[in-house]
Amino acid sequence: MTDRPALRLAGPAPFATDPAASRGRLHAEPGSAHRSPFQRDRDRIIHCSAFRRLKHKTQVFVEHEGDHYRTRLTHSIEVAQIARTLAKALGLDEELAEAVALAHDLGHTPFGHTGEDALAACMAPFGGFDHNAQALKIVTRLERRYAAFDGLNLSWETLEGIAKHNGPLLPSAAPLPYAIAEYCAGHDLELATHAGPEAQVAALSDDVAYNNHDLEDGLRAGLFTAEEARTLPLVGAAFEEVEELWPGLDPIRVQHEALRRVFGAMVEDALAESRRLLAEAAPGSAAEVRALGRPVVAFSAEMRADIAAIHGFLMQRMYRHWRVARMRAKAAKVVAELFAIFMEAPALMPPDWSRAALAAADEPGRARVASDYIAGMTDRFALEEHRVLTDPLARA
Template sequence: MTASSRAPWACDPARSRGRLHPEPESAHRSPFQRDRDRIIHSSAFRRLKHKTQVFVEHEGDYYRTRLTHSLEVAQVARTISRTLGLDEELAEAVALAHDLGHPPFGHTGEDALHACMAPYGGFDHNAQALKIVTELETRYAEFDGLNLTWETLEGIAKHNGPPLAPGMERDGLPPCLAECDVRHGLELTTHASAEAQVAALSDDIAYNNHDLDDGLRAGLFTLDEARALPIVGPCFAEVERRWPGLEPQRLQHEALRRVFGVMVEDVLCESRRRLEAAAPRSAQDVREAGAPMIAFSDALREDLRQIRAFLFTRMYRHWKVRRMRRKAAAVVRELFAIFMDSPGVLPDDWRLRAEAAPSEAARARVVADYIAGMTDRFALQEHKALTDPQARV
């Protein structure tokens, strides 16, 4: 993006608040481009390939993983950012990093790990993503983490809104987030940049669309049921009018890509309206606006509420998915109990961290970090190795 095409409310890479550990600037890449590239090359990003959204990793090659989801979110974020005159690389970096902290087995794994960690401050995947990019990635000689810019860290921490209400004590924050805020001063009572807000809405657009696609592909609900949904029904009707008798696979794809388009256009129209009304003159004005500048319209938000309610009942609470959730939660709980009771069975580097932990809570955090970094496949392998007497160690 050139300076002339950048909106006044966009983040300017030339005016970044910088990195915790100063580094020479690149001659060929902006600071936000470097952030994006470091995220893509991280170990945590590669592991997203074998972490699932709704289904367990081995259930089918065509279902979304955290990696394919993150790529879809990044694609949407770039489109919206470019249209609104925002910094595409910053929006893309936040989009690619937003799920790095997810443990195995999707939200089921997070719920189970949060329950295990309840006595020790809980578990939150956004806070865990921050810990990964500031501490747990150990690739560089001069620092732990990826040494990302302040703007990217802020986006990871705040893309879903301010984590801290004015006057609220830090004690209510996830420990990882509170510690990161002390080091980086992330202004947790304000909104994030417009680029980070774009990443958050792009996440909503991507998962609403692909959960419909994956649910239909898995046979958890029918095309007729999908046709009864707002947004979705009119898109199916439009395709069927234009191509009568189209085979189901093509019909589904053509309709759902139109659903995608409806959501993107709505975000663009509503965001333009809000930006014009608020007239922010800087990225900081966006942060301090008191309300999101990037948003769905009220009408579309209600339509999406109905779609999510349908998916909750017909997909997330389908008996097949419930069976998977029960098994996945048991794996996480049992792994946590084993590692807390017998840290000596952890791999050497993790065992040393656990044994050096100054308290039970600190040891629990080490165990949670280890489990959160697992893929679905590795979690199942570890569980079998530790619980099946006949499994090879």
């Protein structure tokens, strides 16, 4: 039996971002005869160095621990797939949603959130560190591929989505990350509003992806059992449904079939709730979506409660598991020691980086160069760089 054809919208929704009406790029470029501005953004992101490095940056586990756990690259691809599905079903621009989804993790450090926390602690006296701000810095400054400009020169809408896909950035609530404040001083991304609908889709897709794949990776790693996972909302009902349909099915297949139902339930809920919110608000354009003061792409209250229970379980049983905590402690030590070494001796960084650090006008400037260098490292490279710089017997 084949899949039934999905229902297709007659055309884009009135509140979708129109690529023909894009606010353009900071540096003017000729348009493409074959690709929309957002398709070009997506392609530039896929081809950039930072995107390739995501292959060896991890979510929870350290990269060398196994071939089956998610990396930042596989996670980003999964988020992009979900974002395209949601965008298509809601009548939004699929290429813009995909571009934001593919770029959302470019600024992550090695060793997942552990590395980010460690680098943020190191950078606390110098303006802090935030992976969303770092992603914006990568696509606007640190990637150096084109003759006419630094960065990727992405469309305004894609940059806006990278900067604030998680919501408005209000200086009154918390100090703006310096990389975002610095960029927006010359190119206003309207930080006080919600992002456009496609960026909201990318943010929600991130939630769907990581909750589901962390359940799968945690089970695969043996950090908790299927019986323990079955106590969770959504998960338990999914296991029961699979076992009723396929009695005696191999446990690994039961697990996969159950988790894909959890995944599907989150996507269906997101679509239903987003359609309700959009119908209620009836925005006539993407600009009206931004002006609403609240998101229009969201889970229902019931699903948010279920996801909170899943996240709480993962926090206790996975993210704080002693095996993960042991590796987190080592990873944090590596990041902190690398930062201290490069602050004391910038010449130990590769020539381009050391020149930039030595040319910096002050200590915060040098710290930001060291931070940028470390943030760009893969797990494996950070471990090797630390070994070379701290082991007297290691060859440089």
